[in-house]
Amino acid sequence: MSQDHNRKQSVVFFSDIVGYTRLMGKDEDHAFDLMKKNLEIHADILGHYRGNIIKELGDGILATFETVDEALEASLEIHKRLQSIPDMQIRIGLHCGEIIFDHGDVFGDAVNLTARIQGIGVPSCILISEKAREQLPANTNFNTQKLGMFRLKNVEHPVQLHAVTNPPCAVPKRSQILDNIHFQEKNPWKFWAVLSVSFILLTYLIYSILWNTSVWEKEKSVAILPFTNLSNNSEQEFFSEGLTADVITQVSKIGSIKVITKDAVEPFRGPDLPLDSIANTLGVSTVLKGNIRWIGDKIRINVQLIDPSENKNLWAETYNREVSDIFEIQAEIASEIARVLNSNLSAAEKDQLNKAQTSSFDAYELYLKGRELYSLYRKQTTLEAAELFKEAIQIDPQYALAYTGLANAYAQYLYFGEGDQWLDSSMEASAKALAIDPYLAEAFTAQGSAYYYKGQNEYAKISFEKALVLNPNLSTAMGNLATVYFISGDLAKSLKLQSKSASLNPTNHLPYQITGWIYRVLDQFNEAHDWIDQSIEIQKDPLSYEQKAFTYFEQNKIKEGVEMANQVILVNKDTTSLGFVAAGTIHFFAGDFEKAAFYLEESLRKKPDYESDEYFISPVYLSYIYKTMGKTKEANALLDNAISIRKETLESFKEDFNLWLDLAQLEAVRGNINQSSTYLKEAYNRGFRDDFQLVNNPIFKNYLSHQPIRSLLSELQKKRMEMNQELQTSDLLRNK
Known part of the structure; x- marks a missing residue:
């Protein structure tokens, strides 16, 4: 699909709660309730006027409309609805223009300008641009007052603004708008600065057309390797490390460029590195390498941006500056990377890049x-x-x-x-x-x-x-x-972020492990095996083997699943507490209680403080095994302690479904199936989505026909179908 198919003339709507940060500081619960009520009101009203919510930014809303009339109808009704809620005031900004729709998000100058307009408003006002005012029909019911022209930061031309005067809207004075602009922007545009920037841009445009016809068409991605410290003073090593991290942070502010994390590039040090191999390992199209040298009170920084696949130097620069210019250098490097990779910076991105950390x-x-x-x-x-x-x-x-x-x-x-x-x-x-x-x-x-x-x-x-x-x-x-999405049960959102996290940090096993875990819960077993195998290639974490075993068990491949326990103990020789927990858990779900008991007991011996660890699972499974063996005293000792520490923890951490699930298992071991079912429902309400923990769990084997558990299994199946449909519509399954 061409990019033109994603472009559309739209009315952009921005709103936010005035003073939300201050409210959070005074009363977090009250502020959170206001935020939720605000979202509910927006969703209800915007839906009646063909409004499309693009993002919910906590205390703010970004949406689009088909017409200005509908946008104003919705805005006015929102203000009216909010009048009855104490401490709740919002400001709204509207503008019209061409925006780009991409994977559920929107981009473009119209979006950035609307955000600027909304941000300089006063409580309970609706500010609209001249372009939006022009699109109102002649017989409109809306009255507006012209406020005049305003210069907004990173907006090239002055903007004519109007305030809606229909009750209950507040109408700001021009002086109030100017005060807000001064407060937000601090450094107003200067004529000569704009002229200089325009000249530079024009010069660059002529140069690009006449002399530099090469346009970057590959993936926009970069690995910024650790900067080499060329100074004789080894104590300055921290500075080159810090510079590397800060340049990575700067480039990561550019949404269109994939930037590999500091942790992932850490192993790749030295002047004579095989850049093509590094790029292949990290999955990037370009590599930035550099060095730094102190010369008295000044610094010299050399950087090169390279296309390793073609062994081509894309850009190089030497900075001889005062140390106080370090933040400007970081911003310039990030901007040059964006230029070379043909990434257009938004006004907000430029704003972020140009911020200095400190004056000292x-x-x-x-x-x-x-x-x-x-x-x-x-x-x-x-x-x-x-x-x-x-x-x-x-x-x-x-x-x-x-x-x-x-x-x-x-x-x-x-x-x-x-x-x-x-x-x-x-x-x-x-x-x-x-x-x-x-x-x-x-x-x-x-x-x-x-x-x-x-x-x-x-x-x-x-x-x-x-x-x-x-x-x-x-x-x-x-x-x-x-x-947070994962433990809250929003697996589709978690999967999207885990996949992106894996691409940004391909040397970290956790995103691969959790992605495989999610695919298993969604019954996407081939995907689950692929991701878990990649996780194991990076790090032989016992939890990855446990998840792979569970995937085999769900496919009724018991022998292959049990082999994962052997991989942990016999092949990897993992004799840590976590290794024994994984092996014992695998044998427990396979029904081999003798081996399960051996490994789980070993895990207790390796963890002397297990009685105070509310997340340690071995006592849960061992209590069931002891009860089946007739070791009632041992079983009750484990049960009493495990239940006690989990209930104590729930007094502060009620949102963790794992604690509720553990309590459900412990009460089921005791035979209290009604209490167990109550805990299971609480676990589901807080994000539990893994029916394997019920269907394949020996603890619940005799209770699967119990009506509350049957109902819960039905809910879990329905939820899994919904999440798979959501993934299919967003093409996540095709973009690992």
Whole structure:
């Protein structure tokens, strides 16, 4: 299909809740309820006026309409409906233009301009462009007031704006709009700047037409290899590491370019690397390599963008700059990569690229050192990283990324036994980062992680989604959001993100493993085997073998499934607690309780603190085995402890279906099938979608005819059919 078939003249609609971040800071539950009510009202009203919701951005809505009249009818009705809700005010922006529809999303200057218009409004107003006003019919019921011409950041020409005056709409004063523009944009357009940019663009256009006829037509993808430190001072190694990570982050803000993650490129170091092999391994069309050298207080950075398949140098540059220019260099490198790969940057992308982290190079150095220590994921280095982030903040109190680093470090304190009170500190740090920079994707990611650790999955989902709107290739947000979708039961959305995550980080086994897991749950067994095999090629994780065994069992290939336990223990010689759990679980579902008991008991011996681990599955299966063997005392001891710690955890983490599923199994072992069925229903409501855990589970063997379980199995089958239909319509099955 040609690109023209995806272009369409449309009315673009943007709305958002005024002061939502402040509401979240005061009362998260109330703010979340308002957000959900806002989405419900938009969905109900827009549907009556042929409005098509494109994105739900938490507190904001992006939609399209066929006509301006319908868009205004819907906007006015939304404002009327919201009048009765305390603390709820929104602002709406409308504009008309050609937009590009692509895989359920929309792009184009019309989208960016509408976002700008909406963002400078006042509570309860509807702002529309001159182009939208011109499309209203002569006999329209809508009254408007001209506000005048305004210059908006990254919009080439002044924009004539009108305010709708029909009650209950608020009509902003021109001074209010100008104040909002000044507040948002800070650096208004200068005439000579526009003239200079226009001249540069015109020069480039003439050059492209007359002298540079080559247009990039391959996949827009790049692997940015670790920059080489040419300085004699090894202590500067952290700077080259940080520069690599920051350039990757900059390019990842460009939605049209696939950028391989820092973790995936980490192994590929050195000046004489086989770039064609690297490109093939990482699945990219281009490779950027570079080096950095300190010359007194200045830095020299050399970069080359290469097409390895043709052994062709696409672009090269040497930067001799002051160290304070480092952020400009990063932005220039990202922009040049976009130019060479024929990627047109949107106004929002240009805005993101041109943002400087901090005005202090000393603060930047501290941040880089802290980020490097944090990436080691050890308790001591995380504690040291937090102190470095604090020092950076002391130097520059407006350093949003330093607050983000501190938020991430505080969140990790929980897993190092420092107490869950640090999650509140993490939330406070990410809130400070967003107060400084409301468009910082990394801060939304840190916020989402803290929400996830708190068990507040809906909040986490909103934060991660916002992060990906701002940075479509941010792998941390992508992987975390995919996990939230997965445990929430939205397998189609999780699968889409897991597949993209695997392409951005092809050396990480987890996206492949979880993708195979999802395909198994959806009864797509060939796909499941393919993805799990790829996961095992990267890392021989016992959970991957367990999922492969389950896939065989669902195909009634018991012998092949049991062989996966031998692969874990005998071939891979994995004698860790997780290895024994996987082998024991495989034999348990195969019905060989003697071998299952042996491996599961070994897993207990390898994990002395198992009684305090609410997610350790061995006691669940062992309690059933002991009961069938007549070891009532041993079975009851395991049951009592396992139930107790899971119920205690549910007081704080009610959204995790795994805890409800475990309780359902434990009560079934006790013979309390009614209580077990109640827990199963709770698990389903919170995202449980794997009927294998019922149909093939020895614990439920004698209860499958129980009416509540039969009904649940019917619901799971229906849900699986719906998700497979959703995948087919989005062509996910053809785009691994």
